[in-house]
Amino acid sequence: MLEYIIICPLVFIAGFVDAIAGGGGLISLPAYLIAGLPAHYAIGTNKFSACMGTFVATYRFLKKGLVNLPHVLPSVFTALAGSWLGAKLALSVPADIFKSLMLVIIPVTAVFVIKAKSIENSKPPFSPFKSVVLSAAIALVIGIYDGFYGPGTGTFLILLLVYVARLTLKEAAGATKIINLSTNVAALTVFLSSGSVVFPLAIVASLFGIAGNYIGANYFISRGKGVARPIIIIVLGIFLVKIVYESLLVG
Numbered sequence: 001m002l003e004y005i006i007i008c009p010l011v012f013i014a015g016f017v018d019a020i021a022g023g024g025g026l027i028s029l030p031a032y033l034i035a036g037l038p039a040h041y042a043i044g045t046n047k048f049s050a051c052m053g054t055f056v057a058t059y060r061f062l063k064k065g066l067v068n069l070p071h072v073l074p075s076v077f078t079a080l081a082g083s084w085l086g087a088k089l090a091l092s093v094p095a096d097i098f099k100s101l102m103l104v105i106i107p108v109t110a111v112f113v114i115k116a117k118s119i120e121n122s123k124p125p126f127s128p129f130k131s132v133v134l135s136a137a138i139a140l141v142i143g144i145y146d147g148f149y150g151p152g153t154g155t156f157l158i159l160l161l162v163y164v165a166r167l168t169l170k171e172a173a174g175a176t177k178i179i180n181l182s183t184n185v186a187a188l189t190v191f192l193s194s195g196s197v198v199f200p201l202a203i204v205a206s207l208f209g210i211a212g213n214y215i216g217a218n219y220f221i222s223r224g225k226g227v228a229r230p231i232i233i234i235v236l237g238i239f240l241v242k243i244v245y246e247s248l249l250v251g
Contacts, residue, residue, distance in 0.1 A: 008208040010027055011028045011208045014027035014053075015216060016219075017235065018216065020216050020228055021232045022180070023236075029042060037201075040194070044191030044197040047188045048191075048199075048205075050184050052210055054184055054213065056214050058177040061221075067174035071128070074132055075132075075135045075136045075138070075139035081140065083147035083183040085143075086143065086145060086147025087190070089147075103243060103247070109159065120169050121166050123166060131167065142160065147186075155239075158173060158228075170220075
């Protein structure tokens, strides 16, 4: 019962945050670990609840017409390929390499977001073809990162899709949901095949994650531009603290 008391409220909050700005895994995964689940079971069970929640948020964005499926479909394939490649790399390359890179990337990203007037690109949009190609390239790179390491994937996707592919914030958020759902499903199949999912806990936590994602998606659709920026900054801050702590702990 203590596991449920610890995990379920945090998974709800993670779902709310993830629907708005990505990065919900920075809240939900530590919740499973704090509750005492072994690492593999924590990751697998978290992936299960994350998939269910992200599916609901994706449905809300699709229903509201915020996802251009022909535009995002190539990104789904490149994200899946990237996630597979990242998982393969994880078997041979120390995760410390990515953590060291993140110690530089996160502060730079945070400063950029803080200085920006809003999470919108003031430059004119690219042609549809160029935007599709750039989005697919971003999905490939972030897919590799997600398969290799993972935390903050949704946040990085939103920022890159807005500032590099020049999508609007709502278009980027919708595309991020589908791309992230694809990589989550791919990862979940691995954990399901290895028996690393605690189903009773995963199912109950999924209900809380679904509720958080549903409320967060609705909140974003109505007030996304105002709330996305501070949440992205908070998520990046939590991520940076997490990596510094882990680096000091290992050191």
